[in-house]
Amino acid sequence: MDASPISILESDLYLQKGVEVYMKRDDLIGGHAQGNKMRKLKYLIRDAVTQKADTLITFGGAFSNHLYATAWAAQQNNLKSVGYVRGEIDPKNPTMRACAGWGMKLHPLSRTEYRQKDSPEFLEEVRNKYPQVYIIPEGGLSELAMRGMAECAAEIEQHGKYDVWVVPCATGATLGGLLQGAQGKQEFIAMSLLKGGDFDGLPPTVGHHRGRTKIVAAHLGGFGKFPAELIAYIKGFHHQHSIFLDPVYTGKMMLRLDELIRHDFFAPGSRLLVLHTGGYQGILGYNYRFGEVLSVG
Numbered sequence: 001m002d003a004s005p006i007s008i009l010e011s012d013l014y015l016q017k018g019v020e021v022y023m024k025r026d027d028l029i030g031g032h033a034q035g036n037k038m039r040k041l042k043y044l045i046r047d048a049v050t051q052k053a054d055t056l057i058t059f060g061g062a063f064s065n066h067l068y069a070t071a072w073a074a075q076q077n078n079l080k081s082v083g084y085v086r087g088e089i090d091p092k093n094p095t096m097r098a099c100a101g102w103g104m105k106l107h108p109l110s111r112t113e114y115r116q117k118d119s120p121e122f123l124e125e126v127r128n129k130y131p132q133v134y135i136i137p138e139g140g141l142s143e144l145a146m147r148g149m150a151e152c153a154a155e156i157e158q159h160g161k162y163d164v165w166v167v168p169c170a171t172g173a174t175l176g177g178l179l180q181g182a183q184g185k186q187e188f189i190a191m192s193l194l195k196g197g198d199f200d201g202l203p204p205t206v207g208h209h210r211g212r213t214k215i216v217a218a219h220l221g222g223f224g225k226f227p228a229e230l231i232a233y234i235k236g237f238h239h240q241h242s243i244f245l246d247p248v249y250t251g252k253m254m255l256r257l258d259e260l261i262r263h264d265f266f267a268p269g270s271r272l273l274v275l276h277t278g279g280y281q282g283i284l285g286y287n288y289r290f291g292e293v294l295s296v297g
């Protein structure tokens with residue numbers, strides 16, 4: 001996988017506040033496993049192949065970037081795939097359609113069943129059904145996913161020195177991997193997209209470094225909430241920078257980052273590095289649910 005580029009974002013706000021904001025464009029790499037997805041899947045898929053698995057199984061919501069990326073990456077690697085979906089499956093939803101198109105077998109789980117998905121009983125049932133299975137946790141959260149993300153940290157440090165790295169956070173695998181890979185003294189801002197996301201239950205690798213990570217609530221009311229100011233922000237951002245942001249992760253992250261900058265959260269002269277983790281397919285999901293409002297590639 002080629003290193004993704006880093007470019008500076010030009011904005012009157014950043015100029016006025018004396019901060020420089022750079023964006024690591026992981027949205028430009030990974031194909032349909034764009035952004036943090038291929039980085040997280042890279043070593044998991046390698047491990048699956050080493051273990052001679054023939055089927056990847058994973059979990060997610062009906063609009064999940066992770067299910068979408070896993071379905072595509074499985075097909076690319078000549079593996080079968082199975083996705084357990086939280087709630088009902090609407091076969092017309094663009095995420096489900098794409099997953100099915102790449103050959104993923106989709107099974108709905110009720111919310112109660114979904115909560116049991118990591119239980120030994122459920123996993124045994126899955127293994128009985130698919131004997132050569134490789135199970136990837138929801139969102140890919142695992143040491144192997146973090147190993148892939150650590151490579152992103154090395155790329156950033158090769159490029160230059162940044163005082164603060166800004167990262168969108170749900171399961172925390174992306175942040176955890178960057179923390180493992182980063183050698184410098186930079187601080188981290190975890191833009192938390194889950195309501196109440198305080199990173200409890202994350203792998204200890206994330207917890208160890210909590211000291212240099214500030215957690216900022218960026219959910220704007222909840223994971224599935226898309227206030228009008230967010231949609232307006234995403235459109236304005238595209239107009240200004242010709243870069244797409246998705247409404248679930250990167251749009252919320254950038255909107256909150258601008259708010260922090262506006263409120264003088266960063267000292268003048270600070271160099272910030274923000275990671276664009278992709279998620280464009282979420283734009284299609286948004287448009288499917290709310291009308292053709294946002295543009296994408």
Ligand SMILES: Cc1ncc(COP(=O)(O)O)c(C=O)c1O
Pocket residue numbers: 035036065066139168169170171172173174175246249250277278279280
């Ligand atoms: C586009 C995008 N950005 C950020 C994240 C958050 O990553 P993590 O779950 O590793 O914290 C996700 C979810 O995996 C995502 O799909």
